[in-house]
Amino acid sequence: MRASTATAEVSADDAVRRGRLRLDGVRKVLGGKEVVSAVDLETEPGEFLTLLGPSGCGKSTTLNMVAGHLTADGGVIEVDGRDVTGTPPHRRSMGMVFQSYALFPHMTIADNVAFGLRMRKVAAAERDRQVAEVLEMVGLDGMAGRHPRQLSGGQQQRAALARALVIQPDLLLLDEPFSNLDAQLRVRLREEVGALQRRIGTTTILVTHDQEEALAVSDRIAVMADGVIHQLDRPREIYLRPGTDFVAQFIGEVNALDGTAAGFTRDGYACRVADATVAATPAGEAPAEGTEVRVYVRPEVVRIRTDRTSGLVGTVRETRFLGSRIRCVVATPAGDVTAALPFDADVPAVGEEVTCEWRPSDASLTAR
């Protein structure tokens, strides 16, 4: 099989080129409902890509079609140029980590990890060597003889990761792997997994509903809702320049200002909101002048100025100290604008007249 030939003797060039996943118009109907509609996706080899969305958005279904546990009802799934759409899961080379970890309870950790190698008929000595190596890599050396239930949640998660990685898969698929862990451990493990992934360079697809997790570990994020990808971009772009209303509202907090497109200016794309002109960067095609648009601005990029009275002017309604940030709500003619100011910023007084500003490149604009 591919994974076994792709071990030691493969040249660095090949190793770099491996793990390119392409989905073209992939669809899935479950129970009469189209849960995944025409998903297109292409990863770079070695990329960490996250499918992010609320439960029922089709992200897990998409991952299971990539793994082969579900059959696509339409479209093509390709790995490194090979069409695997109809290939059964045991003939694809995918290492998957499940939310429940899915460790085999009747086998030791060593046997769990060795399972994939046994299926590939790797000789016993070589198998033992690889199992020991991967267990050391995930920090489980010394746990080889234990059964899964004798391990903590975090250790089980590492064991599941070791089992997925030892077969040197084309793709590493992670289905909500951190959601059964407590908050602290979740952050630590996702950092470890991120570091490990960068080190071994296996293309990785993560499925999660946790936006912070997605932003923290991914090279790119595909935000999904109702079976379609709303936006596929780098975390910074997804956060600062949401392309759809759903992306803007699903991730973090956002100021959404309705206005009319006024065309390009020196400062970016201008937009009239109430009696002020603000600028932002169009998500996708620039809308024609005069179209109804919505501007999305994250609280973190909003700056409050007390020395100007032009632009988006309003009255400070409330300020609140939140530790790392100061939350400041300004009532403007276009609606409330929330700003998350640095903790050492000059905090305006409640009732003071201020101007809200941001860099046009840090805000996005879409047609309504």
Next chain:
Amino acid sequence: MAAIGRVSDGTLSRPRWRTGLLLALPAVVIFGLLFAAPLFTLVANSFRTQTGAFTLSNYERFLGDPFYRGVLWNTLKVAAMTTIGCLLVGYPFALYMRGRSPRVRNWLALLLLSPLLISMVIRAYGWLVVLGPNGPVAAVLKWVGITPPQLLYNDTAVLIGMIHVMLAYMVLPLMGSLDRIDPTLVPAARGLGAPGWTCFWRITLPLSAPGMLAGAMIVFSLTASSFVTPAILGGPKVKLMPYFVYTQATTTLDWPYAAAIGFILVVVTTGLLLGYARLLRRNNGDVVFQ
């Protein structure tokens, strides 16, 4: 099973311990009065002559007679074959049931339990009709051109009748075991390169061992001690242990000998089941009793 023992880890406070005892009391009383005491009387009787003196002759008579030893052997054989038959028929059925919706599962469970809703005698006579020389089975065989073999009054007839009744006792514990298996284990194994059959042999089957064990124990012990179905379907040729207990007690009126036969059956069955449980436990580590 071991888990039951582990529950009382000594941390229960006294009043709660008493509540526990109170809850168990009805079962303990019923079990003590209606099972333990009669069993004790049975054992005591089996070592007496008809006049009441102590003797080992009842056991000598049974164990010294190749005919009776043959009956014991045949009883165990029929029980073992019924158990294997239930496993072979019941396992695929349980697998099928597992994938169905709760509604379908309820109907299938009802179907499974339906033989138990009918009187044993009526059910056995039903099989007499079905398997008889003028029954539908023989008719179908004749129609396809096969001379129907003797279907009644042999081990096969008893086996068919017993499997029909016992299937539920095998499938229900098996279902319990299969339901406890994490449904992502098989996809996980598939993803690691295991074809469907390998997943079954290496994941599903070993993890359902507790259910198979429980089902096999129930079916084996119930079959070894069953009377009506073997008596009706086996006819005069197939004679099993419970039949001899019955005839010694009612026809010959040799109660001590009936007691001895009954006790031999209890001892042998229990011994076999214990040995079987031990064997499985050793082969599967502590997984069976997880």
